[in-house]
Amino acid sequence: MTIASTTVVFDDGREFTDVGDASPDNVPRGCAGRYVSMASTRSKGRALSDALNIKNMVEDAGQDRSQEYTGEVIDVEYREVKQEALPASSEVRNGGGSKPATQKQIDLIEMKGKKKSIDHHNYVYNKFGKNLDQLCGSEADAIIKELDKK
Numbered sequence: 001m002t003i004a005s006t007t008v009v010f011d012d013g014r015e016f017t018d019v020g021d022a023s024p025d026n027v028p029r030g031c032a033g034r035y036v037s038m039a040s041t042r043s044k045g046r047a048l049s050d051a052l053n054i055k056n057m058v059e060d061a062g063q064d065r066s067q068e069y070t071g072e073v074i075d076v077e078y079r080e081v082k083q084e085a086l087p088a089s090s091e092v093r094n095g096g097g098s099k100p101a102t103q104k105q106i107d108l109i110e111m112k113g114k115k116k117s118i119d120h121h122n123y124v125y126n127k128f129g130k131n132l133d134q135l136c137g138s139e140a141d142a143i144i145k146e147l148d149k150k
Helices: 029-052 054-059 103-115 120-128 137-149
Strands: 002-009 015-022
Touching: 002 029, 015 029, 029 054, 103 120, 103 137, 120 137
Parallel strands: none
Antiparallel strands: 002 015
């Protein structure tokens, strides 16, 4: 587990500090290898939301803002959302969305490329500017569908 701390300091001397934590178990699967960055991002988000009073601004959306800012900072609540609780989107069903491509997808791209005498490594690089093992699920899905059409 990593715990990160961020302090926002304004020119007038006001300071806002908050922390964020992350571990491979509480970040999206595709970010598990970058959980240190996730802890940093979480701490920055929390400190900035306090410093900029973001929750108050969001809650007041559409209301008259002609009154002067009172300087009150409203604490932003944080809660984890389990993956199962999220609605399935078409992007997620489309080959895994932004999650890393599965080994099965990579193997399928290699097999289809070889079968059709296509250099699948160059094909992937020309299409997405990355190597085969760097594809996300939706990109791999798109390549598989394109190779089916060739």
